[in-house]
Amino acid sequence: MPELAERNRDKVARRQVDKFAERRAQLAAAALQTLAELGYARTSLRDIAQNSDFSHGVLHYYFSDKIELITYCVRQYKAECVTRYDGIVALAGSPDELKRGFGAAMAATLVEEATLHRLWYDLRNQSLFDDSYRSDVLEIDQSLERMIWRIVSKFSDLAGAPLAVPSNAAYAVFDGLFQQALIRYLAGSPDAAQNLDENVQRVLESLTIRPPSQA
Amino acid sequence: MPELAERNRDKVARRQVDKFAERRAQLAAAALQTLAELGYARTSLRDIAQNSDFSHGVLHYYFSDKIELITYCVRQYKAECVTRYDGIVALAGSPDELKRGFGAAMAATLVEEATLHRLWYDLRNQSLFDDSYRSDVLEIDQSLERMIWRIVSKFSDLAGAPLAVPSNAAYAVFDGLFQQALIRYLAGSPDAAQNLDENVQRVLESLTIRPPSQA
DNA sequence: CCGGTATCTTGACAACTGTCAAGAGATTGT
DNA sequence: ACAATCTCTTGACAGTTGTCAAGATACCGG
Numbered sequence: 001m002p003e004l005a006e007r008n009r010d011k012v013a014r015r016q017v018d019k020f021a022e023r024r025a026q027l028a029a030a031a032l033q034t035l036a037e038l039g040y041a042r043t044s045l046r047d048i049a050q051n052s053d054f055s056h057g058v059l060h061y062y063f064s065d066k067i068e069l070i071t072y073c074v075r076q077y078k079a080e081c082v083t084r085y086d087g088i089v090a091l092a093g094s095p096d097e098l099k100r101g102f103g104a105a106m107a108a109t110l111v112e113e114a115t116l117h118r119l120w121y122d123l124r125n126q127s128l129f130d131d132s133y134r135s136d137v138l139e140i141d142q143s144l145e146r147m148i149w150r151i152v153s154k155f156s157d158l159a160g161a162p163l164a165v166p167s168n169a170a171y172a173v174f175d176g177l178f179q180q181a182l183i184r185y186l187a188g189s190p191d192a193a194q195n196l197d198e199n200v201q202r203v204l205e206s207l208t209i210r211p212p213s214q215a
Numbered sequence: 216m217p218e219l220a221e222r223n224r225d226k227v228a229r230r231q232v233d234k235f236a237e238r239r240a241q242l243a244a245a246a247l248q249t250l251a252e253l254g255y256a257r258t259s260l261r262d263i264a265q266n267s268d269f270s271h272g273v274l275h276y277y278f279s280d281k282i283e284l285i286t287y288c289v290r291q292y293k294a295e296c297v298t299r300y301d302g303i304v305a306l307a308g309s310p311d312e313l314k315r316g317f318g319a320a321m322a323a324t325l326v327e328e329a330t331l332h333r334l335w336y337d338l339r340n341q342s343l344f345d346d347s348y349r350s351d352v353l354e355i356d357q358s359l360e361r362m363i364w365r366i367v368s369k370f371s372d373l374a375g376a377p378l379a380v381p382s383n384a385a386y387a388v389f390d391g392l393f394q395q396a397l398i399r400y401l402a403g404s405p406d407a408a409q410n411l412d413e414n415v416q417r418v419l420e421s422l423t424i425r426p427p428s429q430a
Numbered sequence: 431c432c433g434g435t436a437t438c439t440t441g442a443c444a445a446c447t448g449t450c451a452a453g454a455g456a457t458t459g460t
Numbered sequence: 461a462c463a464a465t466c467t468c469t470t471g472a473c474a475g476t477t478g479t480c481a482a483g484a485t486a487c488c489g490g
Contacts, residue, residue, distance in 0.1 A: 023437090039344035041256035044477060055439050057480085066478065118343040125340050128333040128401050129254035138402060164421045169392060169414040176391015177384060186343050187353060199384040206379045206421045238467090259447060270469050272450085281448065 024062050027052055028073045035073065036115040040122045045069075067132045074123055074133065077116070078140045082147055084109065089150050095159035099204050102151055103197040106174070110181055110193050117182055145171035152207065161208040173203060239277050242267055243288045250288065251330040255337045260284075282347045289338055289348065292331070293355045297362055299324065304365050310374035314419050317366055318412040321389070325396055325408050332397055360386035367422065376423040388418060 030052035035043050045066060049056035063069040085105050092098035109117070127137035149167040156163045163170070181196035189195075245267035250258050260281060264271035278284040300320050307313035324332070342352035364382045371378045378385070396411035404410075 019436095039341065041341065042344065045479090046477085056478095057440070058438055060479065061437070118340070122340050122344070124398070125333070125337050126254065126256065128398065129257065129337070134402060138398075141398065165414060165417050168395065168410070169418060172391040172395035172414070173388045173418060174391070176387040176389070176394065179391065179394075180383060180387035183339070183343065183353075183356065187349060195383070199380060199387070202380050203384060203388060203422075207418075210425070234466095260449090261447085269467095271448095272470070273468055275449065276467070 020062070024072065025076065027054070027059065027062055028069070028076050031069055031073050032077065032116070032119070035070070035122075036119040039119070040070075040126055070123070071133060071136055074136050074140065077120060078143060081120075082140075082143045085147060085151055089154050092154065092158065095155055098151070098155050098158060099201050102155075102204060103200040106178060106181075106200050107193040107197040110178065110185055110196055114182060114185055117178070118186065121179060121182070144175070148174055152204065155204060156208055159208055161210060164207050164209050170207060173207070174200065177203060235277070239287065240291065242269070242274065242277055243284070243291050246284055246288050247292065247331070247334070250285075250337075251334040254334070255285075255341055285338070286348065286351055289351050289355065292335060293358060296335075297355075297358045300362060300366055304369050307369065307373065310370055313366070313370050313373060314416050317370075317419060318415040321393060321396075321415050322408040322412040325393065325400055325411055329397060329400055332393070333401065336394060336397070359390070363389055367419065370419060371423055374423055376425055379422055379424050385422060388422070389415065392418060 027048075031043075031048045034048045034051045038047060045059050046056045048069075049059060059069060063072065085102065088098065088101040088105055092101055123133060124137050124141065127133040145167055148171045152163060152167075152170045165173070177196060177199050181192050181199075184195070185192035242263075246258075246263045249263045249266045253262060260274050261271045263284075264274060274284060278287065300317065303313065303316040303320055307316055338348060339352050339356065342348040360382055363386045367378060367382075367385045380388070392411060392414050396407050396414075399410070400407035
């Protein structure tokens, strides 16, 4: 029975592939945690292994080198982030509701995932020096830009007011607000989250061209 | 003559201090160049020394350790940056002139000092992981915020229109625009500078509350 | 239960790091 | 011109890094 044998081989192969992929994800999670804690410059492969259940040699069994490991991590990060605010867009019925939801969601992200986001900014910066990460980082950045654009353009629709800036500017603006809030938050400022919430709402309002009030 | 001897000692001491300070600045310049080229994670003291006229040992003659060297570099960077746009503020006679000058100045900075600014973002990020640099980075960030605020509030004055956001939000917004433009510029996008110019002008306009058009 | 394959550990390697000490060389006051 | 001090080079150190190979262990089909 060549067919049965073949199917079995396939099944085995697939099981192995699954297990292989699963362990890669597991190790990448340990790497993400370590990187988020120590930063890119201070994280060694041995540090990562110590945050996992394995020894340092196993990393080279699942990843060809450090660059492939970190690239894999960056991609894994993306999956978590990119749809984070889509629920707010789908559910919002009024511009005010969307505005409030967006501000609250940004503030919540700030406190819940502060270390993961400082890692993101760290890796994005690395890509300015090292070509190895550039394409992956750029792709994620564009995904985030589209995510922000979904919010902003929906707000524009709901408010019936056109936007004063294009997509890349809108993303840059809110990214800047978040990054500045992150700096303050990690420096211990107690009102960083609330301040971000307020600023996000104010800026979102500002980016739409308000119709003449008495016309 | 104790007085003459004393004065001479002082003179000598001051001359030595000057020479000492001068060499520190010289080495810090080499360090800044190296860091801007390689990034924080990949720059070693030997790399820095190789970009100077001296050997690697001399760095420990002028700086107690790597942290002090880099801290000194960061402070040196600040001096160059913090008054960069003040001429524009002083000379602008109309809101339109200020707006155009600001956009053009940001775009010029982007192309002229791209590598120095990617270093700034790199070091600011390091301060999110390493307390050693935190206070210096925070201080510079606040100086930059004040610089942006001088522009934005002057624009508000000239236009006779109040601002929709506070100082920290204004800084965050323009910093975000610049950083995003820097990413694109270093990735080879040919229109990054012009796009930054346009976005800066649009956003500056948006941040002021325009009076009802027909009132 | 056996043999082979997949998985993991251990230990080693060469290169690189920040730091420092010993001494050579240069400069300065007298 | 001499001696003291400042300046700089050289070479070494202990620790860390990414990488890899040899071998131990676990798993699985037959």
